[in-house]
Amino acid sequence: xxxxxxxxxxxxxxxxxxxxxxxxxxxxxxxxxxxxxxxxxxxxxxxxxxxxxxxxxxxxxxxxxxxxxxxxxxxxxxxxxxxxxxxxxxxxxxxxxxxxxxxxxxxxxxxxxxxxxxxxxxxxxxxxxxxxxxxxxxxxxxxxxxxxxxxxxxxxxxxxxxxxxxxxxxxxxxxxxxxxxxxxxxxxxx
Amino acid sequence: xxxxxxxxxxxxxxxxxxxxxxxxxxxxxxxxxxxxxxxxxxxxxxxxxxxxxxxxxxxxxxxxxxxxxxxxxxxxxxxxxxxxxxxxxxxxxxxxxxxxxxxxxxxxxxxxxxxxxxxxxxxxxxxxxxxxxxxxxxxxxxxxxxxxxxxxxxxxxxxxxxxxxxxxxxxxxxxxxxxxxxxxxxxxxxxxxxxxxxxxxxx
Amino acid sequence: xxxxxxxxxxxxxxxxxxxxxxxxxxxxxxxxxxxxxxxxxxxxxxxxxxxxxxxxxxxxxxxxxxxxxxxxxxxxxxxxxxxxxxxxxxxxxxxxxxxxxxxxxxxxxxxxxxxxxxxxxxxxxxxxxxxxxxxxxxxxxxxxxxxxxxxxxxxxxxxxxxxxxxxxxxxxxxxxxxxxxxxxxxxxxxxxxxxxxxxxxxxxxxxxxxxxxxxxxxxxxxxxxxxxxxxxxxxxxxxxxxxxxxxxx
Numbered sequence: 314x315x316x317x318x319x320x321x322x323x324x325x326x327x328x329x330x331x332x333x334x335x336x337x338x339x340x341x342x343x344x345x346x347x348x349x350x351x352x353x354x355x356x357x358x359x360x361x362x363x364x365x366x367x368x369x370x371x372x373x374x375x376x377x378x379x380x381x382x383x384x385x386x387x388x389x390x391x392x393x394x395x396x397x398x399x400x401x402x403x404x405x406x407x408x409x410x411x412x413x414x415x416x417x418x419x420x421x422x423x424x425x426x427x428x429x430x431x432x433x434x435x436x437x438x439x440x441x442x443x444x445x446x447x448x449x450x451x452x453x454x455x456x457x458x459x460x461x462x463x464x465x466x467x468x469x470x471x472x473x474x475x476x477x478x479x480x481x482x483x484x485x486x487x488x489x490x491x492x493x494x495x496x497x498x499x500x501x502x503x
Numbered sequence: 504x505x506x507x508x509x510x511x512x513x514x515x516x517x518x519x520x521x522x523x524x525x526x527x528x529x530x531x532x533x534x535x536x537x538x539x540x541x542x543x544x545x546x547x548x549x550x551x552x553x554x555x556x557x558x559x560x561x562x563x564x565x566x567x568x569x570x571x572x573x574x575x576x577x578x579x580x581x582x583x584x585x586x587x588x589x590x591x592x593x594x595x596x597x598x599x600x601x602x603x604x605x606x607x608x609x610x611x612x613x614x615x616x617x618x619x620x621x622x623x624x625x626x627x628x629x630x631x632x633x634x635x636x637x638x639x640x641x642x643x644x645x646x647x648x649x650x651x652x653x654x655x656x657x658x659x660x661x662x663x664x665x666x667x668x669x670x671x672x673x674x675x676x677x678x679x680x681x682x683x684x685x686x687x688x689x690x691x692x693x694x695x696x697x698x699x700x701x702x703x704x705x706x
Numbered sequence: 707x708x709x710x711x712x713x714x715x716x717x718x719x720x721x722x723x724x725x726x727x728x729x730x731x732x733x734x735x736x737x738x739x740x741x742x743x744x745x746x747x748x749x750x751x752x753x754x755x756x757x758x759x760x761x762x763x764x765x766x767x768x769x770x771x772x773x774x775x776x777x778x779x780x781x782x783x784x785x786x787x788x789x790x791x792x793x794x795x796x797x798x799x800x801x802x803x804x805x806x807x808x809x810x811x812x813x814x815x816x817x818x819x820x821x822x823x824x825x826x827x828x829x830x831x832x833x834x835x836x837x838x839x840x841x842x843x844x845x846x847x848x849x850x851x852x853x854x855x856x857x858x859x860x861x862x863x864x865x866x867x868x869x870x871x872x873x874x875x876x877x878x879x880x881x882x883x884x885x886x887x888x889x890x891x892x893x894x895x896x897x898x899x900x901x902x903x904x905x906x907x908x909x910x911x912x913x914x915x916x917x918x919x920x921x922x923x924x925x926x927x928x929x930x931x932x933x934x935x936x937x938x939x940x941x942x943x944x945x946x947x948x949x950x951x952x953x954x955x
Contacts, residue, residue, distance in 0.1 A: 315952045335933035335946045454528040496521040
């Protein structure tokens with residue numbers, strides 16, 4: 314049998330291992346399982362980046378027709394990831410610091426770091442300066458839902474806050490809080 | 504440390520602007536919600552119509568109409584809010600421009616202090632004096648020679664001129680010809696050489 | 707006294723003749739060595755000429771390389787064996803690196819595919835991947851080349867070896883002996899394109915269910931030579947042997 318790569322409807326190139334039936338089963342051999350998990354992590358982060366997806370839930374393996382169908386299922390070989398398997402992969406991702414449980418204190422949903430908070434901080438600062446919005450007071454909504462779509466469109470607020478905190482530490486951002494909510498102001502920095 | 508100093512304090516104005524913007528966000532989100540309701544009512548009306556329930560379809564459409572009027576209302580509110588925010592932000596820009604102008608003015612005044620008319624006149628006078636002095640020095644230098652010395656200078660000049668002339672005489676050599684000899688001369692001489700080479704017949 | 711004198715003289719004479727024999731032999735030796743040197747120089751010149759005219763053919767044409775290899779091995783030298791073994795041959799021909807380079811590529815592929823095939827790769831698959839890696843035409847690297855390169859890797863003691871399983875050559879990159887049962891399973895996997903279920907072993911090989919189960923368990927848990935698939939349509943539980951599967955990189 315020959316295992317080949319496959320381009321999905323959304324234009325994502327699935328690796329050849331995605332067409333191997335045992336890839337969708339948790340492996341009892343720890344070494345083999347570690348290899349398979351690495352492949353899964355790479356695949357999930359790659360797909361999340363491709364589709365700009367920020368969250369992955371154990372539930373995504375339980376329901377059908379969601380954003381993750383193309384990855385968590387392979388209809389050509391009639392295989393799918395079982396929820397317990399996905400839960401294991403999510404745990405491994407959190408351990409590797411490429412995802413965090415969001416909200417914390419639960420283990421069914423993770424927020425994916427296909428860009429690290431540090432990288433997001435840089436993206437955020439670049440966006441603010443290139444759109445001439447340094448020293449302007451911005452609401453989070455201004456950033457996540459700008460009139461002109463940007464790289465930051467749709468970024469979840471918890472991730473945005475992490476990026477802002479990094480910039481604030483470097484003296485490039487200032488958080489302004491009032492009873493109604495929060496805002497932020499960016500500076501050129503040194 | 505150094506970075507912190509460049510971060511301005513949060514003023515009451517800042518808070519007011521943020522408050523306005525947050526209100527604006529709420530309106531925007533509300534509009535999004537209404538838009539969703541509009542779409543849904545439209546779908547409901549359509550479904551009822553397809554099922555032949557004209558009454559219900561009309562009710563749905565009526566509800567839709569009402570929601571739509573709300574949307575229009577929020578539109579104008581949103582416009583007001585955004586205008587207000589823009590005005591405030593623009594005023595802040597004006598304030599900072601004014602501040603900049605003020606500072607520029609201050610600097611100019613400082614510079615002008617240095618540049619008082621008195622100073623300039625004094626400087627010009629000094630320059631004039633210096634020029635005068637220079638001229639006097641050169642005049643004095645040209646007038647300090649005695650008559651004898653002047654004669655000697657003249658004599659030396661004459662000798663030098665003569666020597667130059669002499670040298671020219673000595674070196675007066677004919678120029679090397681730079682053109683071919685003229686044929687007229689050739690015509691005369693060639694036959695002569697011919698004649699000289701003609702063997703004399705034995706007598 | 708006389709006798710003694712005669713004896714001494716005779717001894718002297720013998721010594722003298724011995725010396726002259728020795729001189730003669732060393733002179734002969736010298737001339738022979740000179741002759742050999744001359745021959746060697748000539749041979750070297752010829753080889754340099756040969757190498758410079760045919761280097762590209764040796765590097766790129768597998769059949770030419772094979773013929774050259776055979777010619778060289780019949781006179782007891784291996785110019786492609788690498789700088790250390792080939793000595794000045796390799797230096798002269800500039801070909802010693804070829805075999806080592808291939809060796810490095812073999813290790814590269816074996817190591818990078820080990821995680822999914824457990825350290826066993828089929829020869830044809832290995833050659834396919836090498837060809838892809840080198841960006842050369844199919845057939846530019848032969849089984850012979852690979853086998854030869856693997857033998858140059860022996861000093862590394864990494865366990866690289868060519869073994870024959872079910873009539874098919876496989877390259878093993880882990881120090882592991884396959885037992886008889888594993889060999890049988892591997893052969894079956896090759897026939898089936900990678901997929902093995904216990905029933906196949908019971909029905910086709912006449913194994914008991916226990917033996918089949920234990921052997922598969924060993925392959926799976928102990929050796930990491932196969933992967934488990936619990937969503938198999940027919941049996942519910944199937945084993946996949948990656949070394950018998952063909953992958954796109």
